[in-house]
Amino acid sequence: MATSSRLSRSSRSISSVEALRSGKADLSTAAPEFGRHSIAGVAEQAGVSVATVSRVLNGHDNVRPATRDRVLAAIKASGYRVNELARNLRTAESHLLLTMVPDIGNPFYAEILRGIDSVAHEHGYFMLLCDTGADLGRERSYFDLLRQHRADGAICLDPAAIHQALAEDSDTLPWVACCEFDTSVGVPYVGIDNYTAAGDAVRHLLARGHRRIGLINSADSYLYAQHRELGYLGALCAAGIAPDPRWRMTVTNLDYAAGGAAATALMQLADPPDAVFAVSDTLAIGVIAGLREAGWRVPDDIAVVGFDDISLAAQVDPPLTTIAQPMRELGETAARLLLQRLANPHASVPGVLLPHRLVVRKSA
Amino acid sequence: MATSSRLSRSSRSISSVEALRSGKADLSTAAPEFGRHSIAGVAEQAGVSVATVSRVLNGHDNVRPATRDRVLAAIKASGYRVNELARNLRTAESHLLLTMVPDIGNPFYAEILRGIDSVAHEHGYFMLLCDTGADLGRERSYFDLLRQHRADGAICLDPAAIHQALAEDSDTLPWVACCEFDTSVGVPYVGIDNYTAAGDAVRHLLARGHRRIGLINSADSYLYAQHRELGYLGALCAAGIAPDPRWRMTVTNLDYAAGGAAATALMQLADPPDAVFAVSDTLAIGVIAGLREAGWRVPDDIAVVGFDDISLAAQVDPPLTTIAQPMRELGETAARLLLQRLANPHASVPGVLLPHRLVVRKSA
DNA sequence: TTGAAAGCGCTAACAC
DNA sequence: GTGTTAGCGCTTTCAA
Numbered sequence: 001m002a003t004s005s006r007l008s009r010s011s012r013s014i015s016s017v018e019a020l021r022s023g024k025a026d027l028s029t030a031a032p033e034f035g036r037h038s039i040a041g042v043a044e045q046a047g048v049s050v051a052t053v054s055r056v057l058n059g060h061d062n063v064r065p066a067t068r069d070r071v072l073a074a075i076k077a078s079g080y081r082v083n084e085l086a087r088n089l090r091t092a093e094s095h096l097l098l099t100m101v102p103d104i105g106n107p108f109y110a111e112i113l114r115g116i117d118s119v120a121h122e123h124g125y126f127m128l129l130c131d132t133g134a135d136l137g138r139e140r141s142y143f144d145l146l147r148q149h150r151a152d153g154a155i156c157l158d159p160a161a162i163h164q165a166l167a168e169d170s171d172t173l174p175w176v177a178c179c180e181f182d183t184s185v186g187v188p189y190v191g192i193d194n195y196t197a198a199g200d201a202v203r204h205l206l207a208r209g210h211r212r213i214g215l216i217n218s219a220d221s222y223l224y225a226q227h228r229e230l231g232y233l234g235a236l237c238a239a240g241i242a243p244d245p246r247w248r249m250t251v252t253n254l255d256y257a258a259g260g261a262a263a264t265a266l267m268q269l270a271d272p273p274d275a276v277f278a279v280s281d282t283l284a285i286g287v288i289a290g291l292r293e294a295g296w297r298v299p300d301d302i303a304v305v306g307f308d309d310i311s312l313a314a315q316v317d318p319p320l321t322t323i324a325q326p327m328r329e330l331g332e333t334a335a336r337l338l339l340q341r342l343a344n345p346h347a348s349v350p351g352v353l354l355p356h357r358l359v360v361r362k363s364a
Numbered sequence: 365m366a367t368s369s370r371l372s373r374s375s376r377s378i379s380s381v382e383a384l385r386s387g388k389a390d391l392s393t394a395a396p397e398f399g400r401h402s403i404a405g406v407a408e409q410a411g412v413s414v415a416t417v418s419r420v421l422n423g424h425d426n427v428r429p430a431t432r433d434r435v436l437a438a439i440k441a442s443g444y445r446v447n448e449l450a451r452n453l454r455t456a457e458s459h460l461l462l463t464m465v466p467d468i469g470n471p472f473y474a475e476i477l478r479g480i481d482s483v484a485h486e487h488g489y490f491m492l493l494c495d496t497g498a499d500l501g502r503e504r505s506y507f508d509l510l511r512q513h514r515a516d517g518a519i520c521l522d523p524a525a526i527h528q529a530l531a532e533d534s535d536t537l538p539w540v541a542c543c544e545f546d547t548s549v550g551v552p553y554v555g556i557d558n559y560t561a562a563g564d565a566v567r568h569l570l571a572r573g574h575r576r577i578g579l580i581n582s583a584d585s586y587l588y589a590q591h592r593e594l595g596y597l598g599a600l601c602a603a604g605i606a607p608d609p610r611w612r613m614t615v616t617n618l619d620y621a622a623g624g625a626a627a628t629a630l631m632q633l634a635d636p637p638d639a640v641f642a643v644s645d646t647l648a649i650g651v652i653a654g655l656r657e658a659g660w661r662v663p664d665d666i667a668v669v670g671f672d673d674i675s676l677a678a679q680v681d682p683p684l685t686t687i688a689q690p691m692r693e694l695g696e697t698a699a700r701l702l703l704q705r706l707a708n709p710h711a712s713v714p715g716v717l718l719p720h721r722l723v724v725r726k727s728a
Numbered sequence: 729t730t731g732a733a734a735g736c737g738c739t740a741a742c743a744c
Numbered sequence: 745g746t747g748t749t750a751g752c753g754c755t756t757t758c759a760a
Contacts, residue, residue, distance in 0.1 A: 038753055049731045054755055064729060079533075084512040085453045086753035089736050094449060096492070104477050105675070110469035117495055126509070128460070129493035131481055145490070148448040169443075256679045289679040311469070315620045315653040317681045402737055413747045418739055428745060450737035453752050 037080040046074035057082060097125045097338065098154035098175075100142055100161065102134040106254060106282055107310040108327065109157060112178065115331025116155060123339055125152070132158045139164065146173045153338045156180075159222040162187075174341055178334035179325075180224050181351070188341060188349035190333040194224045197323045197356040198231025198277070201305045204321070204358055205275045206239050210303055214247035214273035216262045216283055218254065228279050228307070247273045251283065259286025264294055267302070275303040275364060281310045281322055288316060288363065303364035318362035326354050401444040410438035421446060461489045461702065462518035462539075464506055464525065466498040470618060470646055471674040472691065473521060476542065479695025480519060487703055489516070496522045503528065510537045517702045520544075523586045526551075538705055542698035543689075544588050545715070552705060552713035554697040558588045561687045561720040562595025562641070565669045568685070568722055569639045570603050574667055578611035578637035580626045580647055582618065592643050592671070611637045615647065623650025628658060631666075638666055639728060645670040645677050645686055652680060652727065667728035682726035690718050 039057075043050045048071060055063050056071040063071075074080075088094050097120050101109045117127050128151055132139045139161050145151045154175035156162070162182050165171050171186060181189030205213050215232050218225040229248070236243045246269055251258040259278060263286070266272060278284040284306030288298050298304050298318055306313060309324035333352055341349045403421075407414045412435060419427050420435040427435075438444075452458050461484050465473045481491050492515055496503045503525050509515045518539035520526070526546050529535050535550060545553030569577050579596050582589040593612070600607045610633055615622040623642060627650070630636060642648040648670030652662050662668050662682055670677060673688035697716055705713045 039755095040753080050754080051731060051733095051756080052729085055730090058755080062729060067729080081508070081511045083453075083753055084514045085449070085456070085458060086736090087755075089447075089449045089453045089738090089752085090754045090756085092449070092736070104468075105471060105474035107469060107471060113468050114495060126492060126494070126514075128490060130490065131478060144445070147445040150448045150490075256675060260679075285676075285679055289681070292681055311620060312649075312676070315624075315649060317653070317656055403739095404737080414738080415740080415748075416746060419746085422739080426745060431745075447737050450752090451739075453736090453754090454738045454740085456752070 037078045038083070039080075042071065042074045042078060042080050045078060046071045092149065093152050094150055095125050096128045096151040097335065098128045098130065098142060098145055098151040100130050100132050100139060100154060100156045100158045102132055102158045102160070103254070104129070104131045106280075107312060108281065108308045108325075111310075111327035112157065112331035112334075115328040115333075116335045117331075119332045119335035119339070125339075132160065134158060134160050136160050136164060140168075143168075143170050143173060143175075146175065153342050155334045155338055159224070162223065163221070174338070174345065176334055176337045176341065176349070178330060180222060182223055183351055188337045188351060190330055190337060190352040190354065191224075192325055192330075192356045193353050194227035195231040195234070197307070197325075198228035198279070199235040200231075200356070200358050201277050201307065201323050202232050202235035203239075204360065205277065205303060205305060205364060206235065206241075208275075208303065208364065210275035210364075211241055212247070212271075212273040212275065213241075213243065214249065214266050214276040215243075216249045216251060216259065216266075216276060216278040216287065218279060219250055219252060225279065232277060244271070244273075246271075254280045254282050256282055256286035256289065259283035260290030260293070261286075263287040263290040267291070267294060267296060273302065275305070277305045277307075279307050281306040281308040281313050281320060284320055284322065284363075285312065285316050288318070288320070299362065299364050305364045309359050313359075314361065321361045321364040322359050324357050324359045326356070329354055401442050402447070403444075406435065406438045406442055406444050409442060410435045456513065457516050458514055459489050460492045460515040461699065462492045462494065462506060462509055462515040464494050464496050464503060464518060464520045464522045466496055466522045466524070467618070468493070468495045470644075471676060472645065472672045472689075475674075475691035476521065476695035476698075479692040479697075480699045481695075483696045483699035483703070489703075496524065498522060498524050500524050500528060504532075507532075507534050507537060507539075510539065517706050519698045519702055523588070526587065527585070538702070538709070540698055540701045540705065540713070542694060544586060546587055547715055552701045552715060554694055554701060554716040554718065555588075556689055556694075556720045557717050558591035559595040559598070561671070561689075562592035562643070563599040564595075564720070564722050565641050565671065565687050566596050566599035567603075568724065569641065569667060569669060569728060570599065570605075572639075572667065572728065574639035575605060576611070576635075576637040576639065577605075577607065578613065578630050578640040579607075580613045580615060580623065580630075580640060580642040580651065582643060583614055583616060589643065596641060608635070608637075618644045618646050620646055620650035620653065623647035623652075624654030624657070625650075627651040627654040631655070631658060631660060636666075639668070640666060641669045641671075643671050645672040645674045645684060648684055648686065648727070649676065649680050652682070652684070663726065663728050669728045673723050677723075678725065685725045685728040686723050688721050688723045690720070693718055 039050050039053050043053045053071050056068050120127050130142045155178050157178045159180040165185050177187050177189040179191050181191050217229055220226050249262040251262050278287050284304050287304050291298055296302055306320045306322035309322045313320040313322050337349055403414050403417050407417045417435050420432050484491050494506045519542050521542045523544040529549050541551050541553040543555050545555050581593055584590050613626040615626050642651050648668050651668050655662055660666055670684045670686035673686045677684040677686050701713055
């Protein structure tokens with residue numbers, strides 16, 4: 001294929017471009033008759049029993065080298081692959097880890113997912129990813145995957161699930177919470193100290209001389225939103241400032257547009273803030289865009305602090321000052337907690353708080 | 365465990381953070397004993413045979429209503445859930461669709477993923493997401509999931525796989541290509557006409573009076589990169605312009621940083637371009653950031669056109685002019701093609717090209 | 729060291 | 745309409 005794919009590039013490309021234009025390339029597909037062999041076939045071919053093949057397959061050492069070689073040869077010759085479905089049924093595990101994320105599109109989750117994925121692979125697991133859209137119904141159906149034994153355990157990054165945890169049997173299921181968590185439920189979790197982190201953001205603003213500090217927050221049904229609001233309030237109070245309640249905006253979505261809309265609303269107040277703390281970088285980036293559109297300069301007219309430190313934060317204009325969460329580590333830890341719980345269902349699994357840090361750039 | 369996990373947070377967190385960081389948490393495997401009931405238990409409880417329970421479970425209509433009710437009651441009372449592992453073994457399908465994406469972090473893929481997910485769910489499938497990191501080895505191991513019957517089919521968004529397709533048996537496996545595809549291979553695909561799309565981008569720049577147009581492209585091992593380069597070249601030639609080869613930059617990564625670096629390099633030429641076409645929005649956003657850092661104004665000093673139209677494109681400063689791909693539809697179509705292929709392995713599945721469009725904003 | 733055989737939990741013939 | 749039963753492909757005692 002190396003050679004055939006290296007046919008004069010231009011000629012091939014052009015013809016294929018033409019084929020593409022028409023959009024009509026017909027692809028008569030051959031029958032995918034994959035995996036016809038079973039362990040019995042291999043056994044027969046190697047002149048041994050299925051038990052022996054199984055032993056070889058699983059690397060048991062009680063097989064004579066000569067026998068092993070014969071089996072290995074038969075496997076190779078037949079192109080045999082283990083049917084994991086059968087193996088899973090037998091061993092009662094799927095080696096799949098369910099990950100529920102509220103919004104795949106939010107770059108905040110991408111790095112967390114990578115962390116989960118890497119640890120999962122290290123331990124022979126695959127990640128079954130589900131976008132819940134923060135919808136309770138869908139979430140519930142995803143938990144069913146656990147009940148149906150289609151996944152061995154779950155990592156939930158989705159706030160909506162947490163509250164459900166108490167009400168249903170989901171607390172008997174093998175899952176852990178990541179980022180959004182309730183320490184008072186018996187579910188293992190990993191996250192950061194949202195209260196302190198939000199306080200850090202606000203204290204930074206305070207240190208820069210801002211006194212009129214707005215907050216753009218998620219609905220307080222989210223625990224992290226509650227904690228960040230408390231952190232915001234706490235820092236302000238400690239500085240002897242009574243925050244204007246009109247400066248607290250609630251959004252139902254963390255996307256760019258929501259940030260822009262909230263910022264616009266904020267600046268239309270008779271008495272607008274001179275700084276804003278948004279509880280997500282995506283929100284903050286939307287805020288900056290909205291502000292710019294309305295003719296305000298950041299940080300001169302109004303300072304902006306975000307939360308998360310997604311890779312984009314450094315790229316926008318002005319680069320975003322934000323609270324960094326250790327995203328990759330958050331994901332890795334969540335996966336380890338879950339694996340730990342699976343390995344030892346009766347042991348108590350700890351809750352973990354990871355450190356955050358303030359990253360000062362130009363927006364505040 | 366609820367109580368034992370309620371130990372003072374600080375002390376617990378610290379020790380566990382250390383254990384987890386080390387990655388050495390020991391994971392001796394024990395049997396997770398959830399879901400103790402089987403279909404036999406339900407049958408017994410309802411005073412019927414397992415076959416009848418199975419019939420009820422699968423909604424067959426040859427069951428007397430009274431019997432059905434009895435079974436349903438028994439199911440409810442026992443909290444029984446189907447063991448999908450067993451069902452899958454029996455029916456030889458997992459109802460899992462594998463999706464291979466080169467980089468979860470690239471927002472371009474997020475909307476495609478949503479499209480896939482929605483169609484998959486509509487048809488009772490779940491999406492098993494794998495980040496290949498554009499790595500051939502990992503990709504290969506993901507294809508193994510198909511061979512092992514752990515997934516029924518796959519959607520591959522990853523360039524690296526395409527070339528592999530010819531060389532290995534992967535062309536007998538049930539998969540489809542999305543976004544990156546080779547019309548000359550017998551694999552169903554969906555994508556856009558990259559040649560024309562790139563041409564449209566360049567013609568827009570031409571129409572705005574630019575003549576010195578640079579290109580920031582992926583390595584030409586990618587088919588889409590080849591086609592876009594051809595489109596770029598074609599449009600330039602048609603306008604009677606001989607493009608300076610030094611204005612063509614190749615990046616090995618589509619992230620923001622790569623765009624910034626390429627832009628910087630471009631502008632250090634003795635004779636820099638006055639416009640740049642980047643083959644990805646993430647790249648283009650990095651270009652803008654890099655340019656700004658170096659003191660260039662967009663679009664006054666240099667115009668920038670991107671590709672994809674991710675949601676962020678409208679948020680950056682200046683808002684990005686770009687080629688929009690119908691991302692959601694791309695994903696939906698890919699899923700449909702795959703489902704179609706699964707439903708009818710012998711039918712020929714078409715290749716599909718979806719329309720793109722130029723979105724003019726302020727960067728060019 | 730190897731084999732025979734019993735299931736894992738389910739579906740689908742095939743009987744009644 | 746309902747029950748009996750034979751597997752799906754594998755792992756794992758238990759014997760030999």
